[in-house]
Amino acid sequence: MKAWNRFVIPILPLSLLLAGYLLSHSPAAQSQAKQEAGGEQALQAFAAIRPIDVHVHVFKTDPAFQSMLERLHLKVMNILVMDDTLSYRKQLAPQIKGTLALVRSSQGHIAWCTTFDPYKFDEASFDSDSIRQINRDFRDGAVAVKIWKNIGMEIKNRDGKFIMADDPKFAPIYKDIAQHGKTLMAHLAEPDVAWGPPDPSDPSWSYYQENPQWFLYNKPGFPSKQEILQARDHVLAENPNLRMVGLHLGSMEKDLDDIARHFDRYPNFAIDMAARMEYLMIAPPDKVYAFLIKYQDRVLYGTDLDFLPDADIKDTLKDWQSTYTRDWKFLATDEPLEYEGKKIRGLKLPQPVLQKIFRDNARHWIPGL
């Protein structure tokens, strides 16, 4: 279907068109005020759907942060990550302790997704320790388990080989997660651009400037993206009772057809949109629209927004609210938006589809949210 036509041929009375023209040529101050009012309107519509953001990283709270969650009727899922390249993510125990305190103080606005320590992969008790710990976390309210890109891109076993997601050592852990009816949140691999060559026009490019340890171009010996995702697919095939959410558009950010093939092949697979909305914004709009209509039950809203230990509350609130405003405008309205100087327009998805993406799919795919 040519959804884009709805934006190109607006059936509007001439007076409205004229008013629109005049408004778009008004002085800067007026246009800024208009934008802010539009932002507030978008946030109100976002809040009305009682949204769930399945992908955030929150390390502390603040009365202003809590009141934003309340004002937006927002539930977020805080995802723990084991990352030996960042001091505050190196240890698991303090992250769990901190998250439990956050969840308890949040009046139901923060849920959590635990993880286990893949850096202990070679220890004899790796499986049993990991299972004991995640089961304890389930009892403490964790609704999901995260695995991360360090599997496939960083951690090596004692033979010097990169460990992959379908390593038999992980099998009992996946089985345990499925048996508990919990969900595996899988961030495996990275955007194509991580394998290079350098591409400053890619939406993820700035990330690799700040995090060169994950940029693999001209670094021999690393698994290819395809190998990593094949291992992921193998987990899906081997564990039909395990629900898996592939984070960041399942790392297939530039290929909606590939995502569709995965949905058709693996009924236990869904994706989140975290930190990849830009790829949808620059893809052909009628294609994105048709994809989101067809797979409206398989896409979860997530952002990857964070509230880091050293973050300023004012910057954080601004960042969170502007992201929610932009995402709502893009998915729910046909307002003009700008991305990197490129003019785009919102998709204006039907309300029942928005209801699924922003809320119902999260509850379906991650029971307990």
Ligand SMILES: [Zn+2]
């Ligand atoms: Zn994340």
